[in-house]
Amino acid sequence: MDVPVQRASSRDGAAAVGHAGPAKIVARDVNVHYGEKHALKGVNVDIPDKGVMAFIGPSGCGKSTFLRCINRMNDTIPGCRVDGKITIDGSDIYDRSLDVVQLRARVGMVFQKPNPFPKSIFENVAYGPRIHGFAKSKADLADIVNVSLRRAGLYEEVKDRLNDPGTGLSGGQQQRLCIARAIAVEPEIILMDEPCSALDPIATARVEELIDELKADYTIVIVTHNMQQAARVSQRTAFFHLGSLVEEAPTEVIFNNPKDRRTQDYITGRFG
Amino acid sequence: MSDVLAPPPVGTRSMRRFDATSAEASARVRRRYRAERRFKAYGLVALTVTTLFLVVLLTDVFVRGLPAFWSYSVALDVPVKAEEIDPDNKRAELARKAAELRAQRRSWLGRWFLGPNEADRAPDPLQPIRAGDYFGLTRQALYDAFPGVEGRKERRALQGILSTGAGDPLRERVAADVGLIGQTVHIPLRLSANADLYMKGEGTAFERRAGRGVASPSGTSGDVTILSSANDLADYLVRLKVELSLRAKALRAEADRLERRAGAEQADRIKDLRADADALQARIDQVGGEEELDDKMPSQLIAINGGLVKIEKLGDSSVTGRTIIPLGSTAEAQPGAWQIVTYVTPESLRRVNDLEVAYLERLKADGRIEKGFNWLFFVSGDSREPELAGIRGALVGSALTLLVTLLLCLPIGVLAAIYLEEFAPKNRATDLIEININNLAAVPSIVFGLLGLAVFLNFLGLPRSAPLVGGLVLALLVLPTIIIAARAALKAVPPSIKEAALGVGASHQQAVFHHVLPLAMPGIMTGTIIGMAHALGETAPLLMIGMVAFIVDVPQALTDAATVLPVQVYLWSDLPEPAFKAKTAAAIIVLLGFLIIMNGLAIYLRKKFERRW
Numbered sequence: 076m077d078v079p080v081q082r083a084s085s086r087d088g089a090a091a092v093g094h095a096g097p098a099k100i101v102a103r104d105v106n107v108h109y110g111e112k113h114a115l116k117g118v119n120v121d122i123p124d125k126g127v128m129a130f131i132g133p134s135g136c137g138k139s140t141f142l143r144c145i146n147r148m149n150d151t152i153p154g155c156r157v158d159g160k161i162t163i164d165g166s167d168i169y170d171r172s173l174d175v176v177q178l179r180a181r182v183g184m185v186f187q188k189p190n191p192f193p194k195s196i197f198e199n200v201a202y203g204p205r206i207h208g209f210a211k212s213k214a215d216l217a218d219i220v221n222v223s224l225r226r227a228g229l230y231e232e233v234k235d236r237l238n239d240p241g242t243g244l245s246g247g248q249q250q251r252l253c254i255a256r257a258i259a260v261e262p263e264i265i266l267m268d269e270p271c272s273a274l275d276p277i278a279t280a281r282v283e284e285l286i287d288e289l290k291a292d293y294t295i296v297i298v299t300h301n302m303q304q305a306a307r308v309s310q311r312t313a314f315f316h317l318g319s320l321v322e323e324a325p326t327e328v329i330f331n332n333p334k335d336r337r338t339q340d341y342i343t344g345r346f347g
Numbered sequence: 348m349s350d351v352l353a354p355p356p357v358g359t360r361s362m363r364r365f366d367a368t369s370a371e372a373s374a375r376v377r378r379r380y381r382a383e384r385r386f387k388a389y390g391l392v393a394l395t396v397t398t399l400f401l402v403v404l405l406t407d408v409f410v411r412g413l414p415a416f417w418s419y420s421v422a423l424d425v426p427v428k429a430e431e432i433d434p435d436n437k438r439a440e441l442a443r444k445a446a447e448l449r450a451q452r453r454s455w456l457g458r459w460f461l462g463p464n465e466a467d468r469a470p471d472p473l474q475p476i477r478a479g480d481y482f483g484l485t486r487q488a489l490y491d492a493f494p495g496v497e498g499r500k501e502r503r504a505l506q507g508i509l510s511t512g513a514g515d516p517l518r519e520r521v522a523a524d525v526g527l528i529g530q531t532v533h534i535p536l537r538l539s540a541n542a543d544l545y546m547k548g549e550g551t552a553f554e555r556r557a558g559r560g561v562a563s564p565s566g567t568s569g570d571v572t573i574l575s576s577a578n579d580l581a582d583y584l585v586r587l588k589v590e591l592s593l594r595a596k597a598l599r600a601e602a603d604r605l606e607r608r609a610g611a612e613q614a615d616r617i618k619d620l621r622a623d624a625d626a627l628q629a630r631i632d633q634v635g636g637e638e639e640l641d642d643k644m645p646s647q648l649i650a651i652n653g654g655l656v657k658i659e660k661l662g663d664s665s666v667t668g669r670t671i672i673p674l675g676s677t678a679e680a681q682p683g684a685w686q687i688v689t690y691v692t693p694e695s696l697r698r699v700n701d702l703e704v705a706y707l708e709r710l711k712a713d714g715r716i717e718k719g720f721n722w723l724f725f726v727s728g729d730s731r732e733p734e735l736a737g738i739r740g741a742l743v744g745s746a747l748t749l750l751v752t753l754l755l756c757l758p759i760g761v762l763a764a765i766y767l768e769e770f771a772p773k774n775r776a777t778d779l780i781e782i783n784i785n786n787l788a789a790v791p792s793i794v795f796g797l798l799g800l801a802v803f804l805n806f807l808g809l810p811r812s813a814p815l816v817g818g819l820v821l822a823l824l825v826l827p828t829i830i831i832a833a834r835a836a837l838k839a840v841p842p843s844i845k846e847a848a849l850g851v852g853a854s855h856q857q858a859v860f861h862h863v864l865p866l867a868m869p870g871i872m873t874g875t876i877i878g879m880a881h882a883l884g885e886t887a888p889l890l891m892i893g894m895v896a897f898i899v900d901v902p903q904a905l906t907d908a909a910t911v912l913p914v915q916v917y918l919w920s921d922l923p924e925p926a927f928k929a930k931t932a933a934a935i936i937v938l939l940g941f942l943i944i945m946n947g948l949a950i951y952l953r954k955k956f957e958r959r960w
Contacts, residue, residue, distance in 0.1 A: 148849065151855075179849065179850060190841075190843035190844060192847060192848070193844075202861070203852060206861075257850065260851050260852055
């Protein structure tokens with residue numbers, strides 16, 4: 076699938092440290108409150124275009140919360156308040172003029188637990204393109220579905236049973252179906268919230284391979300509890316702790332030579 | 348650290364605070380098991396009692412109601428006399444007109460969509476044929492089946508056997524085929540409610556004894572005397588005298604009681620009682636002669652020479668009586684050729700008199716009484732005659748009412764539930780609405796009836812007794828149930844599905860309508876069906892809006908006067924005729940049947956679309 080990815084040369088992006096590409100997503104002083112609870116405290120991060128950024132940290136540290144800020148999924152949670160500024164290609168996603176539906180078409184998401192729609196495999200992938208009016212014809216739609224499934228590395232396994240329910244697939248296949256569903260709407264960014272936590276090692280390996288292939292075309296942000304996974308798939312890693320971003324650096328630096336004591340403790344298994 | 352890891356010193360068992368093997372511990376365990384057994388026993392007792400009540404209730408309803416699904420009729424050859432039905436001899440012309448009109452009429456589907464055309468609205472050309480006295484024909488046919496029975500009382504008894512609607516099927520047969528006029532039609536004629544009940548066993552037991560002597564009747568009809576050469580009747584006379592002495596005793600006891608309590612005040616009454624007792628005593632003491640029978644004693648009859656005589660005066664070897672069915676001749680009947688028949692239940696305790704019993708028994712012996720499924724119960728409206736009353740009107744009324752309820756409730760209820768569950772802001776106002784919806788579900792249903800009366804009838808001026816208004820009122824009643832059920836169903840859909848839809852860029856509404864609602868639909872349907880079943884069984888609010896009237900016609904439109912099944916049950920249960928008792932129970936069976944079907948459907952839907960995540 077040849078997605079012409081928009082590449083805005085952001086001024087913030089130029090400031091991105093330790094990475095060749097310009098910053099795709101820039102977060103400045105992001106605070107999130109769930110009612111009284113201060114869940115995310117002044118996060119500043121630049122996420123470079125194309126490539127994989129991993130968020131690691133102990134449970135409840137705010138990494139998923141931050142991830143959900145990027146496609147404004149937190150809007151659906153009652154009592155959740157987001158302050159600060161997040162820009163994608165320089166435009167503020169919390170700006171009033173920005174439509175959340177359009178944002179989510181640009182920023183796809185893969186969830187922790189595979190959540191295919193209880194519909195056919197075809198319908199699962201076709202749903203996004205259909206509501207956004209991507210396909211001009213039925214053949215066009217079928218083409219989008221096939222290409223998406225192929226990109227997600229699922230096509231060969233399901234090509235004979237596109238009309239079977241998506242919930243009938245194995246866990247790993249379901250997660251790849253969810254990835255196919257996400258890339259069918261041709262996003263620029265794919266957010267993955269612990270995509271492998273419900274999968275066995277073999278399925279995890281397949282998903283990781285897939286992430287590796289996709290990173291050439293998409294900006295991928297992945298939240299993971301598995302530090303080996305972060306080390307394997309990501310170019311940059313951010314460590315969150317107690318709602319704050321502690322350290323963000325190229326992955327090798329984080330794992331081999333972290334600046335912060337807390338990062339070191341976490342990576343070496345002292346806590347978390 | 349080292350304290351914990353160190354091996355426990357030898358012999359520390361007694362140091363543990365809890366010793367699972369001690370006598371105290373095992374006693375405690377035994378107590379726990381006892382408590383569990385007790386709890387199980389309570390549950391079992393509760394279940395048994397519930398089941399018992401249910402079984403008793405259902406058995407009672409079925410035992411009472413099932414006979415109403417069958418009816419008895421007498422099959423007779425009825426001559427359709429041309430001079431009665433078509434005196435002007437116009438039947439060929441009328442039938443031709445009727446056929447032409449039938450050809451021009453619209454089908455029911457056409458009437459539904461296009462409305463009735465001219466032919467549909469035109470009066471029935473066969474009306475003059477239909478207007479004939481068909482009941483008269485059937486009655487005459489029954490008279491003809493009993494030649495020689497001509498007395499007014501006897502004829503009235505014969506007429507009493509037949510339902511007043513006995514001629515209706517004949518009317519339909521003739522209207523459908525005018526060629527039958529002038530011919531004789533073999534047709535089952537519906538029995539009256541009392542005759543029907545008699546055939547179903549609510550009559551009397553019989554005793555039959557062959558005569559021992561030679562019996563000689565004095566005539567064939569009217570009042571006759573029958574002499575027997577043996578004292579066949581002495582036993583009966585003794586029995587009669589015992590009965591009389593019991594009555595005399597009762598009268599004296601009553602007189603004594605009055606004397607003790609009231610004394611002089613009731614002197615006249617006491618005197619009368621004693622005089623009656625003395626008169627009875629005189630009759631008992633009288634030797635020979637005849638004794639009168641009355642309707643408080645078992646009826647005695649003599650079957651002789653193909654006829655039947657009801658004994659009015661009983662002697663040792665002779666009786667005087669009135670013929671019910673004329674005798675073939677006055678020839679002497681040899682011993683064993685004649686019978687003394689006793690109707691054990693006294694006439695005053697029966698709803699069919701001796702004449703009717705005799706005629707019914709004769710018809711039965713002739714094989715003319717037929718038992719059939721009571722279709723009329725399902726195809727006719729209400730009636731004052733129990734044997735003609737049916738539940739069609741109530742069924743159609745219920746269907747129309749529920750249709751209105753469903754059309755209002757389902758969309759409003761589901762959309763309200765979606766709004767409250769998915770879109771409404773969570774603040775004090777929505778909390779208040781939520782609490783009120785939950786409270787509305789617990790409001791007594793009659794209050795909704797009052798509301799309907801005030802708003803729909805008095806303020807909006809909608810017609811009384813109409814399914815439209817009934818449906819509106821029941822919709823108010825069921826709406827909270829449906830909203831609560833729909834909200835529960837929506838809540839049960841895992842949020843991950845909605846998130847998935849939102850994640851690919853669906854708007855909130857798209858996520859809800861494309862993904863959440865379809866998954867909640869089985870739950871919503873279940874809730875709706877349960878709500879509808881609730882509405883089907885509801886009576887009180889409909890009483891308030893006048894759906895409790897006696898309505899014979901089957902309703903055709905939403906604004907026609909109608910009643911519904913549970914109200915029909917209520918109406919029938921109030922009527923004094925015993926035949927309506929069975930009808931009431933039968934209507935309850937039908938109502939229960941519908942409720943079971945609806946609940947079964949709900950369970951089926953739930954099982955079929957049940958999804959595990």
